[in-house]
Amino acid sequence: MVSRRQLLQSAFVLPVGALVVEPAVMSAPGTAAVRVAVIGHTGRGNYGHGLDTMWQQIPEVQICAVADADPAGLAAAVNLLKPGKSYSDYHVMLAEQRPEVVAVGPRHVDQHRDMLLAAIQHGVRGIYIEKPFVRTPAEADEVLRAANAAGVRIAVAHRNRFHPVLPVLRQLLADGKIGRVLEYRGRGKEDARGGALDLWVLGSHVMNLAAYFGGAPVCVSATLLQDGRPVLKSDVREGAEGIGLLAGNELHARFELQSGLPFFFDSVQHARRRDAATDRPASFGLQIIGTEGVIDLRADQHPLAAIREGSPFDPDFAQPRAWQVVSSAGIGKPEPDANLAQALTSQVLPGRDLLAAIRESRQPLCDGEQGRQTIEMICGVFESHRLNGQRVNFPLQTRVNPLSLL
Numbered sequence: 001m002v003s004r005r006q007l008l009q010s011a012f013v014l015p016v017g018a019l020v021v022e023p024a025v026m027s028a029p030g031t032a033a034v035r036v037a038v039i040g041h042t043g044r045g046n047y048g049h050g051l052d053t054m055w056q057q058i059p060e061v062q063i064c065a066v067a068d069a070d071p072a073g074l075a076a077a078v079n080l081l082k083p084g085k086s087y088s089d090y091h092v093m094l095a096e097q098r099p100e101v102v103a104v105g106p107r108h109v110d111q112h113r114d115m116l117l118a119a120i121q122h123g124v125r126g127i128y129i130e131k132p133f134v135r136t137p138a139e140a141d142e143v144l145r146a147a148n149a150a151g152v153r154i155a156v157a158h159r160n161r162f163h164p165v166l167p168v169l170r171q172l173l174a175d176g177k178i179g180r181v182l183e184y185r186g187r188g189k190e191d192a193r194g195g196a197l198d199l200w201v202l203g204s205h206v207m208n209l210a211a212y213f214g215g216a217p218v219c220v221s222a223t224l225l226q227d228g229r230p231v232l233k234s235d236v237r238e239g240a241e242g243i244g245l246l247a248g249n250e251l252h253a254r255f256e257l258q259s260g261l262p263f264f265f266d267s268v269q270h271a272r273r274r275d276a277a278t279d280r281p282a283s284f285g286l287q288i289i290g291t292e293g294v295i296d297l298r299a300d301q302h303p304l305a306a307i308r309e310g311s312p313f314d315p316d317f318a319q320p321r322a323w324q325v326v327s328s329a330g331i332g333k334p335e336p337d338a339n340l341a342q343a344l345t346s347q348v349l350p351g352r353d354l355l356a357a358i359r360e361s362r363q364p365l366c367d368g369e370q371g372r373q374t375i376e377m378i379c380g381v382f383e384s385h386r387l388n389g390q391r392v393n394f395p396l397q398t399r400v401n402p403l404s405l406l
Contacts, residue, residue, distance in 0.1 A: 018045055033062035034355060037099035040066065040117055041091045042073020045106030045241065048130035051157065052081055052105055054347035060355070061101075067093040090115065094122035101354070104129040104404065109200075110242030113139040116154070120146045122247040126153040126358045128351060132204050133246045133371030137379055138330045138399035140294060140372035147368055154356040154368035158208040158344065160297070161366035162350045164328040164340070165305050166212060169288075169295055172326070173213070179292030194269030195249035196224060197239060203265060203297045207377045208370060209286045210213040210265075215258025216375050219393045222384040224248035230386060233406040245403040253381045265381075296323070302341035307331060 036055045055061045066083045067076035067090035071195040078086045087093035094102070103118040104127060106110060112134045119142075127147075133156050134140050147154050160166075173181060186206035188198035201400075211217065224231040224247060231247045239246030249269035252328050257263050261327040272283050289294040294307040299398040310316060343349040350366070357364040376396050383390045383402040398405065 019289040023027075025185070033058055034101060035064040035099045036061050036064045036085070036101045036103060037064055037093055037097055038103045039105060039119075040068045040073065040077060041106040041108070041111060041263055042068055042070035044111065045108035045280070047077070047105035047131070048107050048157065049159075050129060050345075050347050051130055052077065052129075054351050055103065056081065057346055057348045058351055058355070061289045061351075064099055065093050065097045072316050078291045083230055084366070085193070091118055092122075094118055098123055100124060101126045101128070101358075103127075107132065107201075108242030109135050110244065111217070113143060116143045117146055118379070120150050120152050123150075124152060124216035124257065124352050126155070128155045128347075128354050129157065131157050131371070131374075132200055132243070132378070133368070134174055135242075135375075136400050137372065137376050137396055138369075141399065144368050144372060146317045153354060153357050154365055155350055155357070155364035156366050156368065156371040156374075157347060157350060158370070159344050159347060160205055160299055160304060161208055161212060161370070162353055163304050163344060164337075165303075165326055168326060168328055168330060169297075169305055170213065172295070172307070172331070173272075173288065173290075177293065177331075178288065178290030178307070179311075180294060181259075181261060181290045183261055183286060183289050184214050184286060185258070185261065185289060186210055186286045187283040188236055190269065190272040192269065193240075194267050194271060195226075195251055196246045196382075197241075198267040198269075199245050199251060199265070199381060200239070200246075203267060204374045204378065206265060206284075206286050207374050208364065209297060209299070209365065209371070210255070210263045211373055211377075213286075213288060214261050214263055217263075217374060217380070218256045218258060218395050219391050220253055220255045220377065220380040220384050221389055221391045222251060222253035223389055224382070224385040225250040225252075236403050236406055245401050247403055251381060251385075253384070255380075259337075272350060290316070295326070300345075302344075303327060303335065308328075318384075319369075 055063050063081050063083045066077045067087040095315045102124050104115045109132050205351045217221045223314050225236045226248050235247040236245050253265045255263040283297040294312050296306045303325045306323040308321050308323045310321045324332045327333050329336050354364050380392050386402045
């Protein structure tokens with residue numbers, strides 16, 4: 001088996017003559033504002049989920065520049081962000097501005113690797129990047145080798161991972177609040193993107209949460225289906241949002257996690273429904289199932305978590321069990337931070353964590369290594385299907401998109 005260390009040792013070599021700039025000096029709290037540059041691309045993923053405007057809500061930050069290859073999009077960004085300068089080429093912006101932090105906003109993943117490497121090579125201290133991280137494990141290896149060598153902190157915009165209720169849920173599990181944990185079950189949003197596209201753009205959130213609670217993935221076995229039959233080479237096509245090769249409108253995967261427990265992830269196109277009373281998606285999220293209860297997390301929703309105590313295998317019709325919200329203060333308690341939902345939705349909480357991680361010389365709560373882990377889990381689904389549902393171990397030996405090998 002190829003070890004993680006062996007993969008990393010050969011993963012990244014700077015091109016001959018590549019620009020390597022001394023790192024920018026991070027401003028200390030209470031001194032000059034932290035200089036942030038924003039990279040967007042209107043019409044090619046835009047600015048992600050608010051990765052431009054988030055910085056306007058952090059007082060210690062100054063947006064020094066914005067880059068957008070689309071002229072109309074750049075003009076709109078200038079009007080919105082009021083940056084110090086604007087550029088049509090992000091390479092020029094990075095060379096001239098030397099920002100301390102860069103936001104990589106475009107949702108189209110085929111641009112991420114180049115933007116990340118350019119920011120690292122121009123001496124930034126931190127990067128906040130839209131998910132999914134990159135397209136393949138090989139791209140993740142390359143980026144992380146460069147970032148680690150330069151001491152650059154990367155935070156990936158899986159914003160649920162920054163929610164303060166997660167440590168509370170971990171403690172509830174450790175205290176046996178739902179008994180012995182048996183399994184983790186996740187689903188994508190299961191709208192028109194159901195299947196492989198859902199796995200990439202929404203399932204990545206769920207996989208990141210499952211690994212937080214259950215540990216790193218050990219192996220996976222999976223099946224990809226197109227209209228009810230196994231995906232064939234003839235089904236493979238270029239996916240939306242710059243993801244790369246894609247196939248399948250239904251998938252079923254079983255991961256084994258470091259904790260020894262299984263994590264199931266499924267996505268079926270158009271299987272989505274919404275709760276009529278709350279308008280909350282009834283699928284997109286993760287359930288932690290124990291012998292004496294269930295913890296439920298609804299990705300990107302507020303509140304994020306709820307618990308229902310009692311055996312999930314005994315319906316107990318005489319005494320129906322109600323769901324109770326879990327806040328960062330505990331079960332059934334109001335959320336003490338009235339601004340928490342807005343701070344997460346706007347990406348402000350993750351942005352603040354990145355700035356703190358740079359100052360404190362630690363990794364962000366959702367770092368580049370977790371970004372790579374999620375990409376490997378996604379590609380592991382494709383690799384297992386390529387091998388007829390075979391159990392595939394992590395780290396993957398296939399570092400490219402496995403669908404290219406069908």
